Amino acid sequence: MGEQTYEELVEPYRRELHLHCYRMLGSVTDADDVLQEILLAAWRGLDSFKGRASLRTWLYRIATNRCLNAIRDGKRRPPAEPLPPFEPPEPSRRGDVTWLQPYPDALLDELLVRRETIQLAFITALQRMPPRQAAALILVEVLDFPVAEAADLLDTTPTAVKGALQRARASVRTPAAPRDAKTERRVAERFAEAFMADDIATITTLLTDDAWLAMPPAPHEYVGPSAIAAFLEASASARISTLVLEPAGANLHPAYSCYFVNGSHRTDTGQLVLTVSGDRISTITRFLKPL
Structure with a gap:
């Protein structure tokens, strides 16, 4: 052929x-x-x-x-853990999915994708499952293969696939409330303005009480507005260049490409992806690139 x-x-x-x-x-x-x-x-x-x-x-x-x-x-x-150019505060916990990367919305343009099947919380949950369990969940729940056909694809039995699905479903978070795109955009824009201005007080008011900050491939995670604020303050105090955020959707979340600008020099430092719950931010995922 x-x-x-x-x-x-x-x-x-x-x-x-x-x-x-x-x-x-x-x-x-x-x-x-x-x-x-x-x-x-x-x-x-x-x-x-x-x-x-x-x-x-x-x-x-x-x-x-x-x-x-x-x-x-x-x-x-997992990629090598990056070394921050400052002394960060002690993290609340260490993440275990340090290889996680954002998926550009531009690659989703021609695909019909349910939002909950591409968001970072779902992708992260898949990474923590046994691989064949994750495969069964994706094939049946996301791609709509019949259980018998999924079993054939995985060279196993329908009974085994049903068992894997039951365990996988228990690992996936309950779906969030319906999206209010206008509120989500407004909250994200307020966050971006405050983030570029190092206005940490405003950022703190935009966070849920259980908000957390993750920074793949670094394992450090900070949980709660106070811990997040402490990290952002340490980061801002060490910065010598202007930070610029530009809209760039990822995983159907509000997201921004991050740059350090020093005169005419512009350095890509990764992406920042937000999870908005209601009118607050529940997760900040700062995907780092080595400087």
């Missing part, structure tokens, strides 16, 4: 397979790498594809197993 024909066959599924890999692996970088493995494996195995299942189902079989292999073989290794 010619190369052009192969490209035409798989191209309609490329983006959804990439998103599937991201849900499984929690990292866009890892999803990029594994997607290339999937496309190569599909190319090599195309002659053996007998059409007993749909092409989409066959591709998801390859994709799911490649992701499970990547996790099993240790390819999803």
Whole structure:
């Protein structure tokens, strides 16, 4: 089968397979790498594809197993812990999903994605599950594969898939209240203005009582407005460049690209993603890039 024909066959599924890999692996970088493995494996195995299942189902079989292999073989290794250029306060706790990365909203434009299946809380919960449990949840609850078909994709029994689903559902947070997009945007904009101005008092008023700050790939997490404020104060006191935030949606959250600006020099320092609950911010996830 010619190369052009192969490209035409798989191209309609490329983006959804990439998103599937991201849900499984929690990292866009890892999803990029594994997607290339999937496309190569599909190319090599195309002659053996007998059409007993749909092409989409066959591709998801390859994709799911490649992701499970990547996790099993240790390819999803946590990145090195970055060293902050200041002495941070003692964290409230240490996070365990330090490989987590944001997923750009721009990559979701052509896909119909339920918001709760891409938000950071859900992606993080998937990373903490046993991998095959996470795969069962994604295949059945997110991608709407029947239990029997998911069992076939995972080379197991429907009974085993049902058991995995029961355990996985217990690990996923209860869905948040319906989204008020106007309020969410207003809260995020107030936060961004205060963050750029180092107005920590205003930031504190925007936080829920149990708000927390995470900073992948650093494991440090700060819980509660006081702990978050202490960290932000330490960070602001050490800054020598102007901090600029620019809107850049990720995981269907309000999100900002972060830059340090010093004269004409501009340094990309990662992304900041907000979870808004009602009219307050419940989670700040500051995805760091090494300086």
